Amino acid sequence: MQISLVQGLNALVAALFLLTAYLFLASRQVAGSLRLFVRQALLLSASALLQAYTMHSWDLLLVAALTIVGKAVAIPYLLRRALGGSFQSRREVDLAVPVPTSLLLAIGITLLSYFLAEPIIRSQSAFVAVGLPVGLATLLVSVYALAARREALPQFLSLLMLDNGAFFAGIAIAGGSAVWELVAALEVILVTVIVALLTRQIATHIGTTSVGRLSELREEGI
Amino acid sequence: MLVLAIPVPPLLAALASLLPARPWLARVATLAAAVLSLAAALLAAQDVGGGLRLAAVPGYIGLDGLSTLLVLLQAVLAVTAALYSWGYIHREAQGDAQRERRYYLDMNLFVVSLFLVPLLLQPALTWVAVELTTLLSVFLVAFQRTAEALEAAWKYAILTIMGATVAVLGILLLLFALHSTAPLLPDTWASFSLAAGRMPPAVVRLAFVLILVGLGTKIGLFPMHTWLPDAHSQAPSPVCALLSGVEVSTVLYVLLRLMPVFGAMPGFPARDWLVVFGLVSVAAASFLLLQVKDFKRMLAYSTVEHMGIILTAVGFGSAGTYAGLYQIVTHGLAKSLAFYAAGTVVLLYRTTAVDDVRGLLRRSPFSGALLLLAALAVAGVPPFAVFLSEFSILRSGLISGNTAAVALLALFIAIAFIGVLRQVGHMLFGDGPAPASPRLPRSVGAALVLSLLPLLVLGVYTPPLLHNLLNLATAATR
Numbered sequence: 001m002q003i004s005l006v007q008g009l010n011a012l013v014a015a016l017f018l019l020t021a022y023l024f025l026a027s028r029q030v031a032g033s034l035r036l037f038v039r040q041a042l043l044l045s046a047s048a049l050l051q052a053y054t055m056h057s058w059d060l061l062l063v064a065a066l067t068i069v070g071k072a073v074a075i076p077y078l079l080r081r082a083l084g085g086s087f088q089s090r091r092e093v094d095l096a097v098p099v100p101t102s103l104l105l106a107i108g109i110t111l112l113s114y115f116l117a118e119p120i121i122r123s124q125s126a127f128v129a130v131g132l133p134v135g136l137a138t139l140l141v142s143v144y145a146l147a148a149r150r151e152a153l154p155q156f157l158s159l160l161m162l163d164n165g166a167f168f169a170g171i172a173i174a175g176g177s178a179v180w181e182l183v184a185a186l187e188v189i190l191v192t193v194i195v196a197l198l199t200r201q202i203a204t205h206i207g208t209t210s211v212g213r214l215s216e217l218r219e220e221g222i
Numbered sequence: 223m224l225v226l227a228i229p230v231p232p233l234l235a236a237l238a239s240l241l242p243a244r245p246w247l248a249r250v251a252t253l254a255a256a257v258l259s260l261a262a263a264l265l266a267a268q269d270v271g272g273g274l275r276l277a278a279v280p281g282y283i284g285l286d287g288l289s290t291l292l293v294l295l296q297a298v299l300a301v302t303a304a305l306y307s308w309g310y311i312h313r314e315a316q317g318d319a320q321r322e323r324r325y326y327l328d329m330n331l332f333v334v335s336l337f338l339v340p341l342l343l344q345p346a347l348t349w350v351a352v353e354l355t356t357l358l359s360v361f362l363v364a365f366q367r368t369a370e371a372l373e374a375a376w377k378y379a380i381l382t383i384m385g386a387t388v389a390v391l392g393i394l395l396l397l398f399a400l401h402s403t404a405p406l407l408p409d410t411w412a413s414f415s416l417a418a419g420r421m422p423p424a425v426v427r428l429a430f431v432l433i434l435v436g437l438g439t440k441i442g443l444f445p446m447h448t449w450l451p452d453a454h455s456q457a458p459s460p461v462c463a464l465l466s467g468v469e470v471s472t473v474l475y476v477l478l479r480l481m482p483v484f485g486a487m488p489g490f491p492a493r494d495w496l497v498v499f500g501l502v503s504v505a506a507a508s509f510l511l512l513q514v515k516d517f518k519r520m521l522a523y524s525t526v527e528h529m530g531i532i533l534t535a536v537g538f539g540s541a542g543t544y545a546g547l548y549q550i551v552t553h554g555l556a557k558s559l560a561f562y563a564a565g566t567v568v569l570l571y572r573t574t575a576v577d578d579v580r581g582l583l584r585r586s587p588f589s590g591a592l593l594l595l596a597a598l599a600v601a602g603v604p605p606f607a608v609f610l611s612e613f614s615i616l617r618s619g620l621i622s623g624n625t626a627a628v629a630l631l632a633l634f635i636a637i638a639f640i641g642v643l644r645q646v647g648h649m650l651f652g653d654g655p656a657p658a659s660p661r662l663p664r665s666v667g668a669a670l671v672l673s674l675l676p677l678l679v680l681g682v683y684t685p686p687l688l689h690n691l692l693n694l695a696t697a698a699t700r
Contacts, residue, residue: 119424120395139391146384155380162384166391173398184390187350194357195379201364202372 007126010050014134017043017168018110021138024161025102025145028092033157034076040164041071048171051127063171066185075160075192082196083153083203097148106141113137131172138165152199159195163188224269225278225285227262228293229337231255232300236330245319248326249308255330256304259337260297267294271690281408282343287694289340291547292468292475294691295554296340299468300333302673303460306562309663313569314365314458325365325458332358332464339472343410345393348476349386352440355469356382362461363453374452381449382440389436395429396421396483411479415698419486430484430492433477434499440473443499443533444506447526451514454522455574459565462518463558466525471550474532481536481543481699497537497627501634503530508634511641517567518574520645521560524600527638528553534631535615536699539622544696545614551688552607552680553600559673560596566666567593567649570657576645580654589662590650592670597646599677601639607680 020040027033045067052060095102110133117133124132142162149155167184235255239248266276270290277284285293307329315322335358338351356379364375397409399421407413435446442450454466484492507527514520528549535546564574566589571579583590599606612635619628680688 116428120422120428136391139388143384143388146380152376159380159384159387162387166387166394169391170394174394174401184346184350187353190357191353191383194360198360198364198372198375198379201367202376205367205372206369 004054006050006054007130010047010127011130013043013047013050014130014168017047017164018134018137021141021145021161021165022103022106024158025106025141025148026099028095028099030093030153030157033093033154034079037157037160037164038072038076040161041067041075044071044164044168044171047131047168051171054127060171063185067167070185070189071160071164074189078189078192079153079196082200093154094150095148096150102144102148105144109140109144110137113140127172132169135165135167135169135172138162138168141165152202156195156199160188160192223278224262224266225276225283225341228259228266228297229334229341231258231262232330232333232337236327236334239323239326239330245312245315245322245326248323249304249312252326252330253301253304253308256297256300256333259333260301263290263293263297266290267687267691270694271687278341281410282347283341284343285341286698287691288475288478288547288698291551291691291695292340292472293337295551296333296336296468296472298676299464299554299558300336302558302562302669303329303464305665305672306463306565306669307458307460308665310460310565310569310666311458313663325362328358328362329461329464332362332461334358336464336468336472340475343412344408345397345411345414345479346390346409348411348479349390349393352437352473352476353383353386355472356386356440359457359461359465359469363457363465365458365461366456368456370452371456374449374456377449378453381446385436385439385446387436388439389433392429392432392436395425395432396480399425399429414480415482418482419488421483423487423490426483426487427490430490430495433480434495437473437477438499441470441477441529441533442503442526443529444503444526447503447507450526451519451522454525455516455518459518459561459568462521462565463561466522466561467554467558470525470529471532471554474529474550478536478543478547478699485700493537493539495537496533497624500530500532500534500537501627501630503527504534504631504634504638505530508638508641511638512644514641514645515576516574517576517579517645517649518561518564520576520642521557521564521600524560524638524642525553525557527634528557531612531615531631531635534627535618538615538619538624538627540696540700541618541621542615543699544692545611545618547692547695549608549611549615552611552677555673555677555680556596556599556606556608559592559670559677560600562666562670562673563589563593563596566662566670569662569666570659572658576648578654579649580652581650582654583650585654585657586660586662588667592674593646594650595674597642601642602635605678605681607677610681 020036024036045064048060048064113136114133121129121132139162142158146155146158232255235251238251267290270285275286311325335354342348342351360375360379363378364371400417403420404417439446454462504527507523510523532546532549535542602608602612616628
């Protein structure tokens with residue numbers, strides 16, 4: 001199959017997209033993790049733009065615009081506004097698993113994603129062949145990142161990255177269907193507002209956002 | 223129009239709760255809205271049960287047998303929860319009118335989001351509604367604002383949103399498969415049924431895994447259930463009734479909607495996987511029920527158990543699905559009654575620890591008797607309706623040849639039965655301290671009696687309308 005320039009660029013964007021997920025696993029500061037998330041969202045919209053250009057799809061153009069406005073501007077703004085203090089701290093994020101082990105696992109997860117996606121992408125366009133495995137790998141790596149973090153904000157940033165992964169695969173396979181993309185973009189902002197409010201309540205009432213230390217709810221002997 | 227009359231009243235009640243008036247306005251509005259929604263749902267059920275399909279906005283909003291069944295259950299629980307909240311939340315808010323109004327605002331919005339899941343006809347939009355059910359109930363779970371409640375709300379939000387986001391990729395994969403097999407069909411649930419069996423198997427398989435794990439997290443299946451006992455025990459009792467009684471079943475509904483696609487894959491035993499997943503959940507929950515020390519957590523684990531039973535039932539095929547759908551109804555009624563009864567104990571003793579309550583039957587005969595009846599109903603003792611549905615599930619399993627699964631299921635149900643009744647027995651009998659505040663609000667008592675009646679009736683008699691809806695719903699999952 002002949003690979004066009006746009007498809008080549010898209011593959012480069014996808015590689016960088018996956019790389020930000022790896023860097024996120026290695027990142028030990030909240031402000032740095034947020035910057036990585038913003039960069040990843042920009043890469044997501046770059047991929048949407050490239051596909052919009054190839055397929056002449058206005059829907060995908062809208063998705064790209066919404067991603068920039070929602071994820072690269074509104075979400076960081078909302079989080080900084082609601083929880084300013086937590087981003088300034090230079091304190092290191094408490095990780096349950098050492099970074100090198102995490103990265104090895106992430107590589108394993110990526111291989112697994114390619115294995116799972118392989119029978120699907122065999123007869124598909126280059127965009128699907130790149131988007132689905134990379135999106136799936138980012139999604140699964142983010143699930144792992146969430147499990148390995150013990151504090152509220154890093155957990156939430158993992159969740160946002162998970163959303164990026166689902167979208168990255170989503171725009172490649174489902175293309176644009178404007179209604180749902182619009183609602184989903186608004187929905188992730190609502191998620192951010194609610195989680196930010198909840199985090200603030202936790203900080204005011206308990207004095208810490210380290211949810212690892214919140215362990216009142218447990219069965220004895222388990 | 224009838225279909226829209228279901229979600230609109232609670233939406234208006236939510237607006238009324240925003241008014242800076244006395245909190246009684248919010249209480250009246252919430253109860254009135256719930257009754258109106260139930261009336262609309264009953265009228266719609268008459269039409270749907272008679273073989274009509276209702277469409278408010280064709281291709282976007284409508285009702286069929288499966289969704290009507292769920293909407294009816296949601297509407298019934300919305301009424302009892304509104305009635306129960308009247309006295310319960312007034313006491314819990316301790317005179318803070320703003321907090322009480324805020325509660326009613328959140329609760330009405332939560333009920334709207336629950337109604338939206340079955341009403342929406344497009345998978346992607348249904349998914350958004352599922353997300354909304356989480357987002358709009360987070361602050362209901364955190365209502366007490368204690369460290370425990372906030373921790374529960376956090377786990378609830380993060381884990382269930384994570385699950386939903388994993389599931390959305392599965393739904394997008396199915397849409398991708400739909401577009402590649404039948405590009406002209408609209409993106410609706412009905413199109414999935416039409417194209418089922420022709421979609422590329424590799425895509426459907428990956429979608430099945432993502433959706434089962436993703437939605438399974440929000441349904442509370444083992445081992446993704448960890449948030450459920452926390453959230454379903456820390457919320458105020460009427461919210462627990464909605465969360466355990468109907469929210470988890472609402473997510474299960476989405477999985478049932480996809481059964482035509484998953485069940486039709488040649489060479490892919492989707493139903494067997496449901497049996498395995500279901501049995502694992504029932505097993506884990508039944509053993510956890512034996513050692514739990516908190517009676518609201520006990521009811522939450524019982525929800526994990528029941529979701530497992532229903533999933534197993536769906537795995538048994540058509541007859542099993544009919545019984546499983548019936549179990550969704552009976553479990554919703556029984557579990558809400560159980561949480562209402564548990565709530566009276568909280569009001570009386572200000573505790574949720576099993577060890578702190580003794581001699582409840584003697585100290586407060588009304589609360590004790592209802593807790594006993596609720597425990598018997600949840601555990602599946604005749605003449606309560608849960609017995610009937612569980613019995614049909616076991617029978618359907620035997621008929622479909624799943625003897626080993628039925629034997630295991632019966633064993634775990636028996637263990638769970640012992641777990642629940644032992645804990646409740648501890649609380650009911652013996653001799654213990656007198657309750658801190660002996661009087662219960664009148665609306666709480668009324669809600670309890672109102673929830674008990676349908677359980678007793680359905681235990682001995684299945685109304686033709688319900689039977690029709692169950693048949694239509696079973697057909698929709700084929």
